[in-house]
Amino acid sequence: MTIEIEAMSRALELAREAAADGEVPVGAVVVDPATGQIVGEGANRPVGTHDPSAHAEIIALRAAAAKLGNYRLTGLDLYVTLEPCAMCAGAISFARISRLVFAAQDVKGGAVMNGGRFFEQPTCHWRPEWRQDPLHDAEAGDLLRSFFRNRRG
Numbered sequence: 001m002t003i004e005i006e007a008m009s010r011a012l013e014l015a016r017e018a019a020a021d022g023e024v025p026v027g028a029v030v031v032d033p034a035t036g037q038i039v040g041e042g043a044n045r046p047v048g049t050h051d052p053s054a055h056a057e058i059i060a061l062r063a064a065a066a067k068l069g070n071y072r073l074t075g076l077d078l079y080v081t082l083e084p085c086a087m088c089a090g091a092i093s094f095a096r097i098s099r100l101v102f103a104a105q106d107v108k109g110g111a112v113m114n115g116g117r118f119f120e121q122p123t124c125h126w127r128p129e130w131r132q133d134p135l136h137d138a139e140a141g142d143l144l145r146s147f148f149r150n151r152r153g
Helices: 003-020 056-068 086-095 134-152
Strands: 027-032 037-043 077-082 099-104 129-132
Touching (some): 003 027, 003 037, 003 056, 003 077, 027 056, 056 077, 056 086, 077 134, 099 134
Parallel strands (some): 077 099, 099 129
Antiparallel strands (some): 027 037, 027 077
8 A cells, every 4th residue: 555545544434433432524644755754643633622623634743743853843744634714724834744635625614725725825935745536536436425425313
């Protein structure tokens, strides 16, 4: 299994854990592409932690920064199951993530392909390489649709 498939599979597993806890199912992992090691991971936790900033990406970035002893995560990749929002895109930029890969687009709240397109703004000082992962798009999207369908009854 390639590191990309392994990383996104772990992110999807974290998203399923978030859903089981009543959180929006989003998972994220930070990977060192030189070693293939996951150095940080996170699942959405704003409801359980009473913290609006506890998005999966933020938690994964914090974990990686703590593990490496540096808030700059240059040379690392971030895999996330959903297109990051503006807050998370800002954190990704400040962390200096080298590459972002996300599974499902978020046409309502995303800020990479959709919305404000954060990385295209002149005020953005660091722009990671990014791409959508078509291999896991349907699985991540189905997980989100199922979660919200079950919540609505």
